[in-house]
Amino acid sequence: MDFTLDPAIDDVRRRVRRFVDERLIPLEADRANYDEHENVREDVLAAMRLQARAEGLWALQMPDARGGGGLSFVGMAACYEEMNRSIFGPATFNSAAPDDGTMMALERVGTDAQKARWLQPIVDGRVRSSFVMTEPHPGGGSDPAMISTTAERRGDKWVVHGRKWFITGAAAASHFLLIARTSDDARKGHTAFMYHRDQPGWRLLRRIPIMGPEEHGGHGELVFEGLEIPDEDRLLGVGDGLKVAQIRLGPARLTHCMRWLGLARRSLEIANAYIDVRMSGGKRLAERESVQLLIGEAALQVRIGRLLVMHAASKLDAGAMARNELSMAKVHVADALHRAVDTAIQLNGGRGYSKDTPLEWIYRYARQARLVDGASEVHKMVIARHLAEGADTFWDWNHLDRPKRSSGK
Numbered sequence: 584m585d586f587t588l589d590p591a592i593d594d595v596r597r598r599v600r601r602f603v604d605e606r607l608i609p610l611e612a613d614r615a616n617y618d619e620h621e622n623v624r625e626d627v628l629a630a631m632r633l634q635a636r637a638e639g640l641w642a643l644q645m646p647d648a649r650g651g652g653g654l655s656f657v658g659m660a661a662c663y664e665e666m667n668r669s670i671f672g673p674a675t676f677n678s679a680a681p682d683d684g685t686m687m688a689l690e691r692v693g694t695d696a697q698k699a700r701w702l703q704p705i706v707d708g709r710v711r712s713s714f715v716m717t718e719p720h721p722g723g724g725s726d727p728a729m730i731s732t733t734a735e736r737r738g739d740k741w742v743v744h745g746r747k748w749f750i751t752g753a754a755a756a757s758h759f760l761l762i763a764r765t766s767d768d769a770r771k772g773h774t775a776f777m778y779h780r781d782q783p784g785w786r787l788l789r790r791i792p793i794m795g796p797e798e799h800g801g802h803g804e805l806v807f808e809g810l811e812i813p814d815e816d817r818l819l820g821v822g823d824g825l826k827v828a829q830i831r832l833g834p835a836r837l838t839h840c841m842r843w844l845g846l847a848r849r850s851l852e853i854a855n856a857y858i859d860v861r862m863s864g865g866k867r868l869a870e871r872e873s874v875q876l877l878i879g880e881a882a883l884q885v886r887i888g889r890l891l892v893m894h895a896a897s898k899l900d901a902g903a904m905a906r907n908e909l910s911m912a913k914v915h916v917a918d919a920l921h922r923a924v925d926t927a928i929q930l931n932g933g934r935g936y937s938k939d940t941p942l943e944w945i946y947r948y949a950r951q952a953r954l955v956d957g958a959s960e961v962h963k964m965v966i967a968r969h970l971a972e973g974a975d976t977f978w979d980w981n982h983l984d985r986p987k988r989s990s991g992k
């Protein structure tokens with residue numbers, strides 16, 4: 584078992600790291616670089632994006648032919664972690680949620696025409712996207728089979744009625760990937776579509792206020808009142824909606840984990856810098872065993888998370904769906920991020936609770952990690968189901984589930 588990084592991947596990782604250290608982290612310190620939703624201001628982001636692109640550090644998750652970096656999932660894991668050592672990182676490199684997940688899904692399921700229309704503008708950074716699945720009660724949330732927003736076929740069009748919420752980026756997105764009900768079939772009753780912001784028949788009811796800082800475009804509640812979608816904008820077949828959702832959500836869960844590892848590492852970096860110099864009772868905090876136990880435990884959990892992420896990434900690269908591994912990584916890294924940032928705040932004392940460091944930003948952001956793309960409880964149920972159904976393969980080192988995609992760089 585070889586845990587060394589391919590030199591080509593490590594080279595990209597180092598370049599991302601340098602960019603983050605030299606250009607992005609210094610920007611975070613100035614409140615003037617933030618918008619009113621606590622994310623990087625659009626004009627500051629645009630300038631940084633130009634630089635990232637000029638240096639070939641753009642959309643690393645996309646094929647070279649599309650203007651991306653052509654990285655495998657393992658390569659992405661190494662680079663995304665470095666990116667999100669800055670809270671401005673993922674958006675700068677065009678590897679932020681929800682766009683990276685939408686891009687990866689369209690690359691896999693889109694026809695050439697659909698990729699030209701819906702995917703390429705996102706890769707180019709000309710538009711943003713949203714993934715439109717979750718609904719308020721009594722619609723679909725943890726159980727997507729409960730999705731009740733309907734798309735009714737009328738000739739060569741589909742007409743959509745219903746309501747969605749917590750749609751990340753909705754106020755700034757142009758390209759929307761929608762999951763709607765098209766029949767009563769329990770397993771094949773949903774279909775996936777693309778639609779454009781300018782199409783009539785839907786509206787943004789509100790931008791939902793949340794506890795954490797917001798992605799650009801916030802989290803929207805959407806109402807559909809007769810949105811018409813041409814059949815050519817349907818993704819895969821009628822009834823393949825939940826399949827598209829899984830293809831979208833699986834890798835996107837893992838890229839969340841990759842980014843969260845970066846936030847966790849940054850938290851520990853800030854903690855280490857403080858305990859290295861801060862004195863108490865005649866000793867540096869770093870010399871106190873009780874402090875070492877706290878920071879050692881947090882670092883251990885982050886490292887376990889990294890191994891789980893890399894294992895899931897290598898399985899995706901080998902062509903597996905890796906649902907079990909993705910769920911394990913998602914549950915663990917969400918908790919490891921909490922542990923790391925909570926520890927860092929504690930060890931920074933009152934300073935940790937202030938806005939003088941990004942720790943409080945990361946702490947508020949981190950709370951969503953146990954909810955988004957499936958609550959931790961639901962992922963633990965997936966793990967339990969895999970154990971029950973495949974007790975003989977669950978512990979098998981070489982077990983591969985259904986083929987997914989060919990590997991990249």
Ligand SMILES: Cc1cc2nc3c(=O)[nH]c(=O)nc-3n(C[C@H](O)[C@H](O)[C@H](O)COP(=O)(O)OP(=O)(O)OC[C@H]3O[C@@H](n4cnc5c(N)ncnc54)[C@H](O)[C@@H]3O)c2cc1C
Binds near residue numbers: 681724750751955960
């Ligand atoms: C910041 C943020 C961004 C989001 N972005 C998007 C987005 O871009 N697009 C999108 O479509 N959705 C998005 N979501 C929605 C997110 O995916 C859902 O909130 C999540 O899947 C949980 O669904 P729910 O909120 O309906 O919770 P519910 O289904 O109402 O569940 C509530 C709680 O019950 C528990 N629970 C649920 N089911 C079970 C079960 N079977 N067994 C045991 N316990 C259970 C869990 O603890 C869960 O948290 C976002 C949410 C947040 C908070």
